[in-house]
Amino acid sequence: MGNLLEAIQSVRLDDDNDALVLLDQTLLPNEKVFVELKEMEEIWEAIYHLKVRGAPAIGIAAAYGVYLAAKKSAAENYEQLYADFKQAKAYLASSRPTAVNLFWALDRMEKRLVKEKDKPVQAIKTALKDEAEQIRAEDEQVCRSIGEHALSLLEPGWGILTHCNAGTIATAKYGTALAPIYLGQERGYNFKVYADETRPLLQGARLTAWELREAGVDVTLICDNMASIVMKEGKIQAVLVGCDRVAANGDTANKIGTSGVAILAKYYQIPFYVCAPLSTMS
Structure with a gap:
């Protein structure tokens, strides 16, 4: 069962290729297609057009998306990185104004960035990746707990x-x-x-x-x-x-x-x- 569910995992990070990988749910059930998204515009469009859907999955996608935006930032200090982060966060938030988990995940990512502000830029980016992965892992644990209850x-x-x-x-x-x-x-x-x-x-x-x-x-x-x-x-x-x-x-x-x-x-x-x-x- 575990392998079967992993085969239809809807959201994951391909950090080596700087990409968010999504199961395009607009094509189901006729086609099972995974898309690699590397640009903020692509991630925004995927959320807006329901390629990724479901409150938790949207939150995970947003967390990975804003991390990728920060990772690509050429900022040399915290202030510049924070400015780039805020711009990406606002942009992704506009993709689904009614999605509670979207804002929850983006706000959590921002809190982690601010918490790490005294660290070097690369360390902050690593912390953001860690936070996004925690959001995904915690959701899996929550879902399993719901299932057990x-x-x-x-x-x-x-x-x-x-x-x-x-x-x-x-x-x-x-x-x-x-x-x-x-x-x-x-x-x-x-x-x-x-x-x-x-x-x-x-x-x-x-x-x-x-x-x-x-x-x-x-x-x-x-x-x-x-x-x-x-x-x-x-x-x-x-x-x-x-x-x-x-x-x-x-x-x-x-x-x-x-x-x-x-x-x-x-x-x-x-x-x-x-x-x-x-x-x-x-």
Whole structure:
């Protein structure tokens, strides 16, 4: 399973070639293409046009992107490097103004740069790379932890319904809502997963069904308006979804259609679980 997930890793740094490597999610499921991005304009365009998507993956891409901008800077001192960094940060931030993790990651990178300001320029650049790698590693650990907690709520053989895409290609690894499914797959739980197509951009059809199938999970793609019937027929024992934002009062915001699925789950008395990292919470 680990190797299968690594084969569809959506965001990684190729430091030797000064490149951000992304799985182009706009081409899925028909083509699996990894693109190498070396210019800030390319990284901006990739975020803006959803070549990379999913809150954690966007944050990781931004962290690597702003590191690469700093790495290429010809600055000879901290002040010059900071000016170049701020310019790159502002530019990347404009690619997706509503993406919380984008700003969170960029702000964290800036804090690390300021913390290292008394060091030589090259040492600061090395620290920025370290910070970006930590952001990626921490997200992988968070996703696995979400998966472990959620898996404790599920039983082997259950039917699971999910909406949109909150899987490994939206994060560093494992995903959020799909993390317990991947961990269950490793441990022989034999879940039967139903993936809503998720109109209008069809993330469930193009992405969730694709990545689960790539990992060998038993998955069935259904139309959004089929959720009620599979619940009524007793095929669903739990609903797992990701989350774009958790408000301070506990309200959640996610892809259009999630509210309808939640209402159906309540009607049919099916547990509905929102899987989210702390970085999405107010």
